[in-house]
Amino acid sequence: MCQLLAMNCNVPTDIVFSFTGFAMRGGHTDTHHDGWGIAFFEGAGVRHFVDHQAAVASPVAELIKRYPIKSKNVIAHIRKATQGQVALENCHPFVRELWGRYWVFAHNGDLKQFAPVLDGAYRPVGDTDSERAFCYLLQQLRARFGDTRPPLAQLRAALTELVREIATHGTFNMLLSSGTELFAHCSTALYYLVRQYPFDTASLSDEDVSVDFSQVTTPNDRVAIIVTQPLTTNEQWTPFAPGELKLFVDGMPQVGDSIELI
Template structure:
């Protein structure tokens, strides 16, 4: 199956260190070689890069590893195809507009007999179960809440219902983000950690790279990393409980639910 990576922060931060290790799993230290992608939120916009080539062979992946794009919310994906051709239109993450904002989605898993009726503005371009699920989620949110973006608690409640129903069709580990807010659902495997003061040195497990975060951060910085399998060998990663949906805001897992998305 595929693998997921996300970063959610309280200040704009680059993902170069984590992506360097993650990209190695796209054909070198693992077999996820059927394409990759990454999306960075910046203000109201999204920088979106996808490639049907393996991450270890992609010049675009080299750009991401060497160009420190800073963002408070990032989703990345490396693909091992289970449904859909190895083609650009099937590379995650997928991007759509809802309530005047971009939404970004990536999925790890395999959904069987999942063919929801899509009768609105959200339709797949490719032929993956993942993009189908994304369109179904946005269509349902639009139908439930209309033209007004809901508060986080209401949105989370509906998402919990939706992802449970989708996960009944198979494995549904997913990342969904808009603005500075990130939702992560675990069906089988998902881990997270929060880096904050006092910052320590981290060592990648897939590449011989070490970073002393105390040298590149301030005491006020906070960064949450969410990934399918832990990226470092010397940090304490927390496993999601299967069936759990967490919301991250400003690098905080399970952020309070009384504020609107920004």
């Protein structure tokens, strides 16, 4: 299946280190060679790059590894096709508008007999189960809350119901963000870690690269990394529980209902 990578931070941060290891899984250290993509939030805008080539052979991926775009929320995906042809329109992440914000979504898994009626503004361009699921999520959120974004606790509760519904059709590991928060749902495999002061050196598992984060951060920085399989060999990664939906804000997983966007 595909692999997912996300970053949620309290200050704009580049993802060059994590993406360097992640991209190696797109045809070198793993067999995910059916395309890739990445999206960076910057204010209300999104930088969105996709390519149907394998990440290890893509000139666009090479650009991302060398260009330190800074963002508080990033979602990336490398594809191993289960539904839909290898084509640009089927590369994740996907981007749509809801409540005057861009939303970015990526999915790892395979949904069987998932053919919801999509009768509103959200229609898939490609032919993947993933894009159908994204359109369905946004359609249902608009149907529940209308044209006004609800408080974050209500949004999380609604997404918890919707992702559980979709997951009855198969594997639904997914990432979703509007640029101010990051939702991550696990069906089978997701891990996360939070890097914060005091920072240490991290070493990639897929590439002979290490970074001493104490040299490139401030004591106030905090970064959460979410990934299908751990990216480093010397850090403590926390597994998600199957069926768990986590919400990350400002580089930390949120617990309880007393959460609001800053």
